[in-house]
Amino acid sequence: MSDAQKCVPLDEEQRSAAADDGVSRWTDAYFNRTKQTIGKFGDTKVTYAIFMRRPVVAAPRLAVEWLKSVAEQRGFEVKIDVMYDEGRWVGAGEPLMYVHGSFYNLVDLETLLLQKIGPACVAAYNAFSMCMELPNVSFLAMDARHCAGTEMAELMAYAASVGSARAKRKGGAIGFIGNATDATSHYFGQEKGLGTMPHALIGYAGSTVRAAEMYHETFPDQNLTVLVDYFGHEITDSMAVCDRFPDLAESGKLAVRLDTPGGRFCEGLDPAGSYAVLDRNAPRAIRGYRTEDELRHLIGPGVSAAAIWHMRESLDRKGYGNVKIVGSSGFGPEKCKVMALADTPIDIVGSGSYLPDVWRETYATADIVDYNGEARVKVGREFLLRK
Template structure:
């Protein structure tokens, strides 16, 4: 028996309930529905839940499973999954199903909402550094459901079709290994990975514009530069100019720094070099950047995509075909559900 069927991942009260009903009410048929409470949510994880039921429920062939599909836009209190059968066949999976739906739907929705404000600009899914590594395969799938197509680990693309390849830039660690010499680090990178698009991480010395122009002069094939300045820092470009800007506006990766960098590149004839930004970006910050026309070409986002902010609830709502549920809950009729 698998760990799931053995109840290893199930709350003990579900297991005890299943045991009681198997012995006390073995012929009863229940319907359980799953829903959430947020508006305009991108559903993900329901396909995995259906597969879970078909492999880990008891006698799954006699269950009736009705569900929506991954990628569907859903609304508050809309059922996304309904299961009908003996409680002891599937009741112990309730918490697992809630968890799958909550995680994957949250990530898919986070990605969708970021893309909605990013003005059709590419977004790199950098969530590997924000969560437990075991989650990367399913998280990558959920991110793709939400519309993301750029990933940084092999695990994140493992469940995707169309042969996605992970992408990335030079990390700070490589620059550090060359005693802070960005040029030397990039030459080493290029020697080992000559077919990769060359992307320079230019905030190591907290002097983004100076280092960008050095790199652009040295490498005619430079594709992009990435700014990853900590919010705790103010780039050297602003030294002596602090009073020209409102307090807090020149910390980290900010609109003034990005605009100054774009202007410097353009003035030197490097209009083709793209600007990638990362560190602390979320829906609000990207919306602000896009509203003000900050010249970003690509966003790299991690932590904002990892937040689990959409919860699901499973309720038993019918008993032997008759409505029966806790106060405040009821069987919700939906013509969108399809048999699985």
């Protein structure tokens, strides 16, 4: 150890200042043991570089706020150099931030810090991609029920808001207008979560029209969005709801939501019918080369581009041109791209699919690149050293 790195062991008072605050139970054991070793042989100042192995959109705020909170609680000074402003594109391997401070106090925080960085940055990237593919469509974040607990739900809502804000700046997109829960609605400038009815309410009511009546009677001043796939009669039930609420339909306060499961086609469609619908409305979408996944989103079962065009044709034919269409079920970046290929007339997308599909891509990594003023990093990670 060089003179610059010689350290004095921590006394009991210094160790107690960084007493267990719940972190040790959730961090990797080797970090806890490293902390004990540092406590015995002496603390030093270090610099961590934090990066990811794939391109992302920077979403560091929740991680930074958490780290500052822990530092204040433990009574040590931490300096955080965030290299990319929130919402900026970050290339693979580029440090998102540098963290400077006491090795003793930082070493056991790495695990929890990385958990708060990687998933949020990848989800922000995916949310941005979806909004850019469909810039004229409003998005509703419906991720909460797919999250592994409330902490992840907050990370994902925050990430969607960051990706959405970037799409608004870069492409004039409408982006995410809200989300499904009250707790995280503030990320979208809302006071409450958005949404009207689940399938369970329709099952309770016994009919799609009756569920709409019950909801409207309970919330008469709200716009009405009605799920129409419960009984497999998407077109029939949509027309019945419009006939029941003609004033809402005319004023644009009525929407029908397609959530048809992937095991069947929307009412009135099959593969041949789906091709025919797109041939009438977006022929270029099916006349070029398409992958199997793209074809599934275009003309397959579930909420396909053909299904949405089929609904739009049916509504317009009956004079309900102001009724909006909401689509949900599997709307991630890839599906949104295909919807754009088919100029799909969708007004709102309900999505939880900006959640990363490949979870290993969310892994953030941290390496110490400086020990007490001396630059040093493991071989192969020299690109992290500050220039």
